[in-house]
Amino acid sequence: MPVRVESQESQVSQEAGPSRKTVPVRASSIVVDSEDDDDMEEEEGWTTDTFQNQVIDKDIPSAAPQLRQTIDKLKDFIRRLEEGMELALDTAKALEDSKQDEPSIREVEKAFFRILDQRELVRIKIGVLEDMVNQLRSSHQYTDIESTYEELAAPKEKAYLAKSERAKYKTSKEYSEFRSAIWEINHDSACPPVSQWLEKGDDDESDDDDFDIGGATQSYRCPITLMPFVEATTSSKCGHNYSRAAIVDLIETSRKAKRAPKCPVTGCQAVLDKTDLKPNPSLQKRCDEYQKRLQRREDERDEEDDTIAIDEDEED
Numbered sequence: 480m481p482v483r484v485e486s487q488e489s490q491v492s493q494e495a496g497p498s499r500k501t502v503p504v505r506a507s508s509i510v511v512d513s514e515d516d517d518d519m520e521e522e523e524g525w526t527t528d529t530f531q532n533q534v535i536d537k538d539i540p541s542a543a544p545q546l547r548q549t550i551d552k553l554k555d556f557i558r559r560l561e562e563g564m565e566l567a568l569d570t571a572k573a574l575e576d577s578k579q580d581e582p583s584i585r586e587v588e589k590a591f592f593r594i595l596d597q598r599e600l601v602r603i604k605i606g607v608l609e610d611m612v613n614q615l616r617s618s619h620q621y622t623d624i625e626s627t628y629e630e631l632a633a634p635k636e637k638a639y640l641a642k643s644e645r646a647k648y649k650t651s652k653e654y655s656e657f658r659s660a661i662w663e664i665n666h667d668s669a670c671p672p673v674s675q676w677l678e679k680g681d682d683d684e685s686d687d688d689d690f691d692i693g694g695a696t697q698s699y700r701c702p703i704t705l706m707p708f709v710e711a712t713t714s715s716k717c718g719h720n721y722s723r724a725a726i727v728d729l730i731e732t733s734r735k736a737k738r739a740p741k742c743p744v745t746g747c748q749a750v751l752d753k754t755d756l757k758p759n760p761s762l763q764k765r766c767d768e769y770q771k772r773l774q775r776r777e778d779e780r781d782e783e784d785d786t787i788a789i790d791e792d793e794e795d
């Protein structure tokens with residue numbers, strides 16, 4: 480008999496607003512039921528059958544691998560949600576590029592929030608399932624997996640959904656990136672703290688003291704070559720970015736000279752190894768877009784100048 484563990488699906492859809500996307504997740508039979516009215520949320524390859532009839536055996540310890548399998552599927556779902564986030568960001572950037580503060584950016588932002596919410600709820604489920612797997616592995620016996628899961632997950636999900644927009648997204652790295660990527664399209668200044676776009680809720684009265692992400696301008700130049708990134712690469716030790724060839728060369732040269740290869744960013748003390756270098760395609764993409772935008776605007780300015788020059792010639 481399958482063990483069914485219900486999620487907080489009704490709350491998710493209420494919270495999610497008019498164009499909602501419901502992702503009920505059951506430990507036994509995970510059903511992804513998407514009312515897909517958002518272009519930015521891809522469901523490619525996902526059908527209700529994908530996760531149906533995933534029966535969790537109550538026989539301990541065989542339940543552990545089955546829970547593990549469920550966790551893996553949820554993780555795969557997170558990756559898909561993150562693709563949706565990318566698409567939402569691309570859409571918002573295109574809108575801002577067409578017109579500064581284009582009002583429909585707000586709509587895209589709402590979709591972005593819904594995806595962030597879904598991802599957080601899936602992460603909560605994963606956390607609970609992982610705890611249960613660990614318990615099972617240390618020979619803990621559950622008399623009822625279903626109700627245990629529910630007891631553990633439900634309060635966490637509820638607590639998350641009860642939060643205000645500002646409490647939920649103010650410290651979100653992804654939301655900060657979303658806002659600063661839009662901001663840089665029409666501003667040369669640093670992106671202001673994201674809370675300015677988030678309605679204040681009852682639960683963030685201590686707002687002034689809180690950590691607020693924003694204000695950072697993304698640099699698209701390699702600190703070594705001082706040129707736009709080529710194969711943008713990030714150090715997993717310190718988070719700094721470089722062009723791939725430049726940082727590899729720096730590490731190799733330092734090693735040959737028997738010096739510790741230190742991160743070239745001023746003030747950074749990280750000692751780097753080639754294994755710390757991770758390709759950063761999304762940064763490269765933003766860098767390329769930025770360069771293209773600069774080029775296009777320069778061309779537009781040149782055209783304007785030409786027009787003015789012609790006008791002046793005609794007046795002569």
Ligand SMILES: [Zn+2]
Nearest residue numbers: 717719742747
């Ligand atoms: Zn560094």
